[in-house]
Amino acid sequence: MRAAVLVFPGSNCDRDLAVAFRAAGFDTAMVWHKDAALPEGTDIVGVPGGFSYGDYLRCGAIAAQSPIMRAVAAHAERGGYVLGICNGFQVLCETRLLPGALMRNAGLKFVCKMQALRVETADSAFTAGYRAGQEIAVPVAHHDGNYVADPETLAALRAEDRVAFRYVGSPNGAMDDIAGILSPNRRVLGMMPHPERVVDAAQGGTDGMPMFRSLADALVSA
Numbered sequence: 001m002r003a004a005v006l007v008f009p010g011s012n013c014d015r016d017l018a019v020a021f022r023a024a025g026f027d028t029a030m031v032w033h034k035d036a037a038l039p040e041g042t043d044i045v046g047v048p049g050g051f052s053y054g055d056y057l058r059c060g061a062i063a064a065q066s067p068i069m070r071a072v073a074a075h076a077e078r079g080g081y082v083l084g085i086c087n088g089f090q091v092l093c094e095t096r097l098l099p100g101a102l103m104r105n106a107g108l109k110f111v112c113k114m115q116a117l118r119v120e121t122a123d124s125a126f127t128a129g130y131r132a133g134q135e136i137a138v139p140v141a142h143h144d145g146n147y148v149a150d151p152e153t154l155a156a157l158r159a160e161d162r163v164a165f166r167y168v169g170s171p172n173g174a175m176d177d178i179a180g181i182l183s184p185n186r187r188v189l190g191m192m193p194h195p196e197r198v199v200d201a202a203q204g205g206t207d208g209m210p211m212f213r214s215l216a217d218a219l220v221s222a
């Protein structure tokens, strides 16, 4: 079971994400964004949070052009798993692996707090460890988390049960309170909140751990 965590200039949640993968039993490698290939046998790619390239030109826009993102797109095309968290979600939208975009928060301020989320679907390897409708507490920390998409995309996300998490409340103005979405094959997840920051009681919560455990379970039983 192998995870690869990408590292861009300005990533700052890469090590936390590696700790979370390792806690769930993943053999985890850190991969510099200039590499052209993922390590042999990579099952899941973690695209971490942070401030890649200082958030110029838009959050995630420059990182999306990194050589490693071609390998990530090929991995996703083969049906590989990809987990993008916060800046990672922004990178996946900029790479077009997920639809829509993350705009400036409606309140124009950086939001940094524990946030209640509703798990909207348990039908994915990322969310199988939760119950649909379950409320969990996961931190948010971003200034561009305001998810937007055209009406057709929003309708498809709803009709295909691809909204993974919604905010309880509206920390950033995201359309339909969307906090995280799945790709059509349900193997790419992008989310603004940080599950890797709640995998140990010492961090103030453990509601992120079921995600890493259920990913491990899915790979073991595959």
Ligand SMILES: NC(=O)CC[C@H](N)C(=O)O
Binding pocket: 048, 049, 050, 051, 052, 055, 059, 085, 086, 087, 088, 141, 142, 143, 144, 145
């Ligand atoms: N924690 C993060 O990944 C932040 C993402 C991005 N820099 C933003 O502020 O929106």
